Amino acid sequence: MSIDRTQVAALAALARLRFDGEELERITQEMNRVLGHVEHLKGLEVEDVPHEDDPLEGEGDATRGSGAESPDALKLGLGAIAPESQEGFFVVPPLPGVHAEEGQ
């Protein structure tokens, strides 16, 4: 299976990337080379094989921690990592295209 420049450009939009001109041509060729290698999987029969996304799923039931928790409170206060604060609020950059007056 191969992929063409139009499909690559569409994928790039999904991935929030953009490739133009020679760059688009190059990544199309590179992706096709890798996908050509991936084609080796096609001949392999896997109809009855379960898929797994956890490499130690069998181990997990008995041994994986059940008490997982959300991360602890940050070791640094938020104020220590915020770029700027004003009147008790954090100052964040304006959204592009949105004027400060509109955001108020």
Place this chain on the structure above:
Amino acid sequence: MSATDGLERARASIAAIRGREAGSEALNAFLSVADPDGLSIGNPQGVLAGVPLAVKDNLATLDLDTTCGSRVLEGYRSPFEATVITRARAAGAVVVGKTNMDEFAMGSSTENSAYGPTLNPHDRTRVPGGSSGGSAAAVAAGLVPMALGSDTGGSVRQPAALCGVVGIKPTYGRVSRYGLIAHGSSLDQIGPLAKDVEDVAILLTAIAGYDRRDSTSLNVPAPDYLAEMKRGDDLKGLKVGVPAEYFIEGLEAGVESTIRAAIGQLAGLGAEIVDISLPHTQYAIPVYYLISTAEASANLSRYDGVRYGLRRDGEDMWDTFRQTREAGFGPEVKRRIMLGTYALSAGYYDAYYLKAQQVRTLLRRDFEQVFEQVDVIVSPVSPTVAFEIGAKIDDPLQMYLMDVFTASLNLAGFCGISVPCGFSEGMPVGLQIIGPALGESAILRTAYRYEQATEWHQQKPAGL
């Protein structure tokens, strides 16, 4: 060791790093170095008291930037610390610097770092391997005795092999990944690198064990790997499997002869050598590059100019996302995001991603069946010795094939170690010893007995 002595040792390491990296023999192994006046020892009585520790730059640290080798995280300071760092500090280790790496751990040569390639201390015209190339080079050059890396498809074992040091990928879930910047979440595992097996065992003991902050952490007590490693005097009774599929076309003749000699030495130490088969090995690279890129494309979606690091303002929100990612990511990261997006996209998901997960099951079953017959498996780590800088960077597929002997293990979740076993073309060769899930004691013991019988780990780069 007193706290004062420990701090002096760490300061001497920092001075050595700065001296080396500023001189004509610079390696570019470090992306940041600690302030020698700001050091402290968490536990002066700990097993690692005063030991200088280098840390791969994808592990979150409070006192040093964490860039992941990427422009998109340039200057990023984490508000929390990785569990492995906290545990190493609690054992007395002193973090002296953050090491160079392939951007987001995507690469096998450290050439994909946004901050320039790391050079191999044995030959500065060659790569150190990757993606933990900075950590391996720092240990090989004697700048630090120990380092931490991460291994998604071989990124601890391969640079360890190419730089002539020891590196271990523990079982998936053996070491907490809390604070490790994600690449492939079902594959990533943190592992120690050191000049010998004993130091690897000590550092692994310090960082291993259950962590409630990591939902994939295995709730199994970690043993004292140093004590486990030293049990017995030889390898009598140990069954060592040699897989036919790991001695294939593309394996350099010098690497193969070195590995076969090492297998002969294991037999001389009393091990029983057993020919085995891992029949689905040929599918490991396609499966690995479908699953890892799919996971990476999802993990890296968070870098959009809003939540972390670099921001490039565009005409609207989507344009800001796009411009930030275009400016922040290097070519290899973009390539993998694209491949992963393709593998996960509608119409291709079943043909690629789902099938890869099914073949992953077959790869794991191969290992499970073999471990009913043998205790450990041995193989090459890398099909070649360290190659020239620039030799493969323009051919992504050739670079991906460098992981042919290491990626299966990440897909199966089992553990493996690389131990120096000789030289080819004047460059180090690593012997890979693979164990089953939670089989770290067996592979450390095998590696230790081999190391005790040989002197390869003492062969330092010229000039040291």
